[in-house]
Amino acid sequence: xxxxxxxxxxxxxxxxxxxxxxxxxxxxxxxxxxxxxxxxxxxxxxxxxxxxxxxxxxxxxxxxxxxxxxxxxxxxxxxxxxxxxxxxxxxxxxxxxxxxxxxxxxxxxxxxxxxxxxxxxxxxxxxxx
Amino acid sequence: xxxxxxxxxxxxxxxxxxxxxxxxxxxxxxxxxxxxxxxxxxxxxxxxxxxxxxxxxxxxxxxxxxxxxxxxxxxxxxxxxxxxxxxxxxxxxxxxxxxxxxxxxxxxxxxxxxxxxxxxxxxxxxxxxxxxxxxxxxxxxxxxxxxxxxxxxxxxxxxxxxxxxxxxxxxxxxxxxxxxxxxxxxxxxxxxxxxxxxxxxxx
Numbered sequence: 595x596x597x598x599x600x601x602x603x604x605x606x607x608x609x610x611x612x613x614x615x616x617x618x619x620x621x622x623x624x625x626x627x628x629x630x631x632x633x634x635x636x637x638x639x640x641x642x643x644x645x646x647x648x649x650x651x652x653x654x655x656x657x658x659x660x661x662x663x664x665x666x667x668x669x670x671x672x673x674x675x676x677x678x679x680x681x682x683x684x685x686x687x688x689x690x691x692x693x694x695x696x697x698x699x700x701x702x703x704x705x706x707x708x709x710x711x712x713x714x715x716x717x718x719x720x721x722x723x
Numbered sequence: 724x725x726x727x728x729x730x731x732x733x734x735x736x737x738x739x740x741x742x743x744x745x746x747x748x749x750x751x752x753x754x755x756x757x758x759x760x761x762x763x764x765x766x767x768x769x770x771x772x773x774x775x776x777x778x779x780x781x782x783x784x785x786x787x788x789x790x791x792x793x794x795x796x797x798x799x800x801x802x803x804x805x806x807x808x809x810x811x812x813x814x815x816x817x818x819x820x821x822x823x824x825x826x827x828x829x830x831x832x833x834x835x836x837x838x839x840x841x842x843x844x845x846x847x848x849x850x851x852x853x854x855x856x857x858x859x860x861x862x863x864x865x866x867x868x869x870x871x872x873x874x875x876x877x878x879x880x881x882x883x884x885x886x887x888x889x890x891x892x893x894x895x896x897x898x899x900x901x902x903x904x905x906x907x908x909x910x911x912x913x914x915x916x917x918x919x920x921x922x923x924x925x926x
Contacts, residue, residue: 606756634798636765640758643794643802665756666891667800670840674794674803 599705599714600627600653602661603698604646604668606639608632614662614695622702627653641668646675650687658686658711660718662698686711690718697721728925729785730778735917737771740764743913750906754893758799759906766797766805782820786813800891801907804837804850811836823868827861834858841890848886848893848900850907853879857915869919876915883908 601618605611611632618628629649634640641663650659661676663669669689676687688711690697701718709717740747740763748760770777770792777785777792790809794802815832834854838844845855853876860875861868881904888900 634762634765635796636798638758638761638798640762640798642798667756667798667802670800670803671798673840674806 597655597657598626598708599657599701599711600629600655600659601698601702601705602646602649602653602659603628603630603694604641604649604661604672605630605632605664605694606634606641606668607664610664610694614698617695618698618702621699622706626702626705627655628698628702629653641671643671643674643678646672647678650675650679650683654683656686657705658688658714660701660705660711660714661687661689662692662694662701662718663689664694688715690715692718692721727778728921729782730774731921731925732918733767733770733774733777733789735921736914737767739913739917740767740910743910747906747910750904750909753903754888754896754900755906756799756892759801759910762797762799762801763805763910766793766802769793769796782818783813783816786810786816788813800841801850801910803840804907807836807840808833808854823861823864827858830858830861843890846886847890848883848888848905848908849890850905850911852883852886852905853908853911853915855879869922872915873919876912880904880908880912 603611603614611630615628615630629652631645631649635642661672663672672689676684690701697718701714704714704717744760744764747763748757751757751759770789773792777788780788786809790806794806812829812833816829820826820829837851837854843849843851845851856875856879857872860871883905885901888894893900
């Protein structure tokens with residue numbers, strides 16, 4: 595299995611989501627797939643369940659997907675999106691309890707080394723301890 | 724009858740969310756991120772736009788469709804929370820509940836779904852501080868169900884004023900959240916009133 599865990603960044607702000615994804619690509623490189631989404635279904639600040647689901651699907655990897663979120667609604671909407679995936683996909687998707695930018699960079703760094711999903715999540719969450 | 728009542732609830736709920744959008748936003752600006760009014764208004768406008776389609780369905784599928792509409796249009800945590808409430812009620816309702824006990828059983832499934840989705844329960848300054856007392860009022864037997872539900876909603880809402888928020892954005896404020904009504908409890912109380920009023924008007 596040569597592929598790596600993928601990263602999805604979910605922010606209330608489309609600009610924050612894109613900026614965080616840019617930072618990951620710049621600092622970690624292109625070997626880790628990164629998707630991002632931000633903004634509510636009307637284009638304002640918020641998050642969009644269907645857009646999150648599409649973002650996960652767009653980078654889905656057999657090794658799994660780690661999601662980084664900013665605030666409460668992004669987490670709740672991400673949980674909803676994961677539950678809407680087919681069960682065998684959903685069980686390989688986790689939401690990291692970590693700061694969105696730092697967590698995304700750390701998670702991607704770990705993922706680039708070929709680490710499994712649990713290790714990627716743990717590394718992202720190290721920022722909390 | 725089924726169709727007419729659901730249609731009436733949709734129209735009144737959408738109208739109520741539009742009318743109270745500024746108030747919900749103001750409550751949310753005090754302790755959250757200030758988008759509850761616009762989010763709820765957007766969600767219920769979307770349900771209203773799909774009202775013909777929704778009210779043509781049986782009770783269970785209609786609630787599920789309304790819930791999914793909220794999930795896909797609201798854009799904040801209230802989408803999955805209210806969406807889970809309605810979707811779980813819809814799944815639990817094989818038929819339209821016809822009495823207090825059968826409605827309470829269906830409503831209970833919805834309230835449990837909100838607890839799971841929000842990883843919360845009563846006392847955390849959330850919509851559950853309205854929904855759980857309303858459920859308990861319906862599960863009891865005495866008195867008029869509509870009067871009891873409305874009173875439980877009002878008292879539950881007021882109880883959030885002195886609570887310390889431990890969930891969601893409001894929890895970042897810590898002690899500063901005390902003294903404000905919870906916006907999600909307020910929108911829940913408004914919706915309980917809509918349904919209660921319409922039941923009374925239809926009698």
